[in-house]
Amino acid sequence: MKKQLLLFAFSSLALTSCKDDDVQAYEMDMMKGDWKEVKREVISGKDNKTVLSSSTPQGCDAKNLLFFRTDFYVSYTAYSGTGGADCQVNGKSEGNFTYDADAKILGIKFDKDDTRNYKVDILSSTELRIAQQFGNYDQNGDKITDVTYVTYKR
Template sequence: MKKQLLLFAFSALALTSCEDDNIEAYELDMMKGDWKTSKTEIISGADDKTVIFSETPSGCSEKDNTHFRTDYYTSYTSYTGVGADCQVNETVEGTYTYDPDTKDLTLTYNDGSAIPYRVVVLTNTELKLMMLVGNIDVDGDQIVDNNYITFKR
C-alpha cells in the first residue's frame, strides 16, 4: 500500500510539474500559412464591443495575402487591377516576433517599419489582430478606439 501511495504521489508530482513549454511552437504552427484579410473594423474603446466602422475587402484586394512561417518569416502581398484582371501590386517581406504570454505580435518588414499587434483570436481558420499603435478617437467620445484586422484561411 505504501508503494502504491508513493507511486501515486510521484506520478501526481510529475504530471503537475510538466507544464507545456511548447505553447509558442503550437501557436506558431497554427499561425503558419497564408491568411487573407476578411474584415477590418474600428471598435469603440469605451466598451470594446460597439462597431464604429467595418469594411470587407472587395475586388482585387480580396486576394491580398499575409504569410507566416514558423521560422519567424512573414510576407504581405497586395493585388491591384480591374475586375478579374488582378496583378501583384507589391510584396513586402520581413520577420515577426511573438510572445505567447502577452499575445503580442510585431511584424518588422525589410523597409524597417515595425507594426505591433495583439493576437485576439487564433484558430486554424481565423486570426484576429488588434493594432497597438496608430489608433485614434473616431467617434468623438474622448476615448481612443481600437482597430482590428480579421484574417481567414
C-alpha cells in the same frame, strides 16, 4: 529525502519552462501559412464592443495575402487591377515577426519599416483576428482611443 525533493523541484521547473515553449510552438504552427483579410473593424475603446465602422476587401484587395512561417518569416503580397478578375501582383513585402504567446503580442517588421505590434484576439486553424497597437485614435469623439481590428481567414 532531500535529494528527492531537490529532484522534484528541478523537474517541476523544467516542465514549467517547457510548457510556454509548447504553447508558443503550437500557436505558431496554427499561424503558419496564407491568410486573407476578410474584415476590418474599428471598435469603440470605451466598451471594446461597439462597432464604429466595418469594411471588407473588395476586388483585387480581397486577394491580398499575409503569410507566416514558423522560422519567424512573414510576407505580405498585394494585388491590384480592375475588378476581381484581372488582378496582378502589385508588390511583396518581406520581413520577420516576433510572437509572445503569454501576452498574445505579434510584432511584424517588414524590410525598411518599423516593427508594428498587434494583440492577437483570436487564433485558430481558420481565423486570425488582431488588434492594432499603433495608429489608433478617437474616431467617435468620446475622448477614448478606438481600436482597429483586422480579421483574416484561410
